[in-house]
Amino acid sequence: MPYVDGFVLAVPKDNIEAYKAMATTACAIWMEHGALDYVECIGDDVPYGELTSFPRAVIAKEDEVVIFAWIVYRDRESRDAINKKVMEDPRLKMDGMPFDGKRMIYGGFTTLLRASDIVT
Numbered sequence: 700m701p702y703v704d705g706f707v708l709a710v711p712k713d714n715i716e717a718y719k720a721m722a723t724t725a726c727a728i729w730m731e732h733g734a735l736d737y738v739e740c741i742g743d744d745v746p747y748g749e750l751t752s753f754p755r756a757v758i759a760k761e762d763e764v765v766i767f768a769w770i771v772y773r774d775r776e777s778r779d780a781i782n783k784k785v786m787e788d789p790r791l792k793m794d795g796m797p798f799d800g801k802r803m804i805y806g807g808f809t810t811l812l813r814a815s816d817i818v819t
Contacts (some may be wrong), residue, residue: 702772702809704782707803708766708800709763709799710798711763712762714740714797720799725737732781733762733773734770737771738770741765742766747759755803756804782804
């Protein structure tokens with residue numbers, strides 16, 4: 700089963716184009732180093748919940764939008780090897796980030812279920 704790194708973060712609306720440019724570069728780097736897929740999604744219907752929500756999780760401000768992203772790998776071992784190469788790639792060295800990295804939530808996940816694996 701594939702292994703997935705997931706991310707949730709808040710990006711100031713004024714920085715969306717800068718974030719997209721950064722994400723485009725990151726996508727190319729991860730894919731070149733062996734990731735199977737790389738997806739970045741911008742919040743469209745993510746209400747601020749009373750107790751829990753994507754915006755609450757990243758302490759999104761009024762002028763920010765939530766980004767939900769994931770990278771897919773063949774397995775955990777591939778992910779670890781790919782991420783090592785990515786972190787050493789000089790193209791990822793940037794002077795500034797278009798978002799507050801301290802509020803980014805991320806983690807690695809083992810796939811539990813995929814529609815393509817369900818036998819009917």
